[in-house]
Amino acid sequence: MATATAHPNHQLISSEDVEGVNVYDMSGKKIGAVDHLMIDKISGRVSYAVMSFGGFIGLGHSHYPLPWGALKYNTKLNGFETAVTEAQLKDAPAFSDDAWTDRNWETKTHTHYNVRPYW
């Protein structure tokens, strides 16, 4: 390409700035925000977004890891959309810090949210 062209769908964000990016449900209502991302160092792919769901009622924890494939960036909203429901969050496989190295937990979690494994 000879001239500078900013691709309209191409949006880079610094790893320092992911905290606080809003997450919306499919009706456009804000339900929470990204706390941080989990990144596969080998492939350079984001594998999970750890969400904070301040808006949902009755969740037992304040942070939930969602498979990256459960989120879709919406350039108009300047945030992520997800079809994940409160019921799905409540029933999600139990999470601990060991989960990131536990392929069994990863498999169950992707199955739970109907997301194709990233690996």
Place this chain on the structure above:
Amino acid sequence: MATATAHPNHQLISSEDVEGVNVYDMSGKKIGAVDHLMIDKISGRVSYAVMSFGGFIGLGHSHYPLPWGALKYNTKLNGFETAVTEAQLKDAPAFSDDAWTDRNWETKTHTHYNVRPYW
């Protein structure tokens, strides 16, 4: 899979923890560290690692964006390896904050480092 199996090559890192991951040259010498990553929000792929090169002599800037493909994670070193040279860094296309939305700069930068574009 029925049992929990930690994949040896599967290493997840929080976006909060990427700062300070070491970068080594091909001889295993530490040449710098990751300052932050640039992430494509649409695809969830890391596109650049912005490096700090404290060890190199004579560089005009303290931070340099490298295409992700110029880095390879080495689990033994617990850091990234790169074949990028000081001469390549000195000759790299001029960087500004607008570069992240400038496909022309991105194309030139990937060509400069002999890395296939991520888009």
